[in-house]
Amino acid sequence: MLMKNKDSITTSTSSKGAFIFKKMIEDKKAIREHIQKGGKIADIKEKFDFVKPLSITGK
Amino acid sequence: MQILKKSSTLLSPYQLQENDEYSFEFITVSGIKYKIYFLDYSYMFADYPHITCPVYSFNIDAIEGSPDENQGDARVGATVSFVMNLFFKKIDNVTVYVCDSMDERQYARKRKFDLWFYSYNDGSLIKEDGLAIVEGTEIYNAMLLHKQNKQLTEIILAFKELNERAGDK
Numbered sequence: 001m002l003m004k005n006k007d008s009i010t011t012s013t014s015s016k017g018a019f020i021f022k023k024m025i026e027d028k029k030a031i032r033e034h035i036q037k038g039g040k041i042a043d044i045k046e047k048f049d050f051v052k053p054l055s056i057t058g059k
Numbered sequence: 060m061q062i063l064k065k066s067s068t069l070l071s072p073y074q075l076q077e078n079d080e081y082s083f084e085f086i087t088v089s090g091i092k093y094k095i096y097f098l099d100y101s102y103m104f105a106d107y108p109h110i111t112c113p114v115y116s117f118n119i120d121a122i123e124g125s126p127d128e129n130q131g132d133a134r135v136g137a138t139v140s141f142v143m144n145l146f147f148k149k150i151d152n153v154t155v156y157v158c159d160s161m162d163e164r165q166y167a168r169k170r171k172f173d174l175w176f177y178s179y180n181d182g183s184l185i186k187e188d189g190l191a192i193v194e195g196t197e198i199y200n201a202m203l204l205h206k207q208n209k210q211l212t213e214i215i216l217a218f219k220e221l222n223e224r225a226g227d228k
Contacts, residue, residue, distance in 0.1 A: 015226070015228075017220070017221035018191065018227075020100065021193055021225060024098075024157040029159065031096070035122050036120070041096065042080075048098055049099035050096060052082075052097065054142065054146045
């Protein structure tokens with residue numbers, strides 16, 4: 001399992017929940033800023049674990 | 060735990076576009092462009108080795124236009140519902156939604172997500188709400204999972220524990 005970018009977070013909290021939820025927020029913010037500036041997800045795909053866990057074509 | 064019934068007024072979802080390998084997009088009648096993507100957080104339950112289900116965060120962002128100018132567009136919720144229905148074709152999928160607090164509007168985001176869920180869940184999904192207090196900041200979050208998920212109870216308990224212990228040092 002990939003855990004990209006996970007180790008780059010510094011936090012004073014030690015709980016797993018704090019780490020996870022904080023990382024989700026930070027990832028979300030970073031990605032939003034990138035795409036709202038016109039950036040492509042392909043440019044940041046190495047930093048985050050993008051997945052497509054569904055198909056809209058039925059395949 | 061909330062198990063909800065299907066709304067009687069279902070609207071047609073917007074047509075999804077796949078412009079890359081990582082996300083979906085759709086454009087509303089008022090010209091607002093949204094991007095939907097998932098990130099893999101399966102390590103969320105790494106401390107619970109008996110939980111083996113894949114866990115993904117669900118994210119939706121307006122990338123062009125302002126959603127505030129057209130808040131009553133129920134087809135956005137219908138589109139999210141459509142995506143969720145496809146996502147949960149794999150019954151052991153689990154998704155977590157976190158409400159961004161960047162502009163102090165996290166509770167408004169929670170209400171919108173709740174509204175979508177209440178309006179469109181056909182009874183097959185369960186939503187578990189969470190509130191994690193991290194360094195004094197409230198992070199509203201919710202987990203969706205299929206009612207037939209074989210690890211339902213374990214996952215909900217683990218999710219609750221992660222939220223309740225988020226403030227632990």
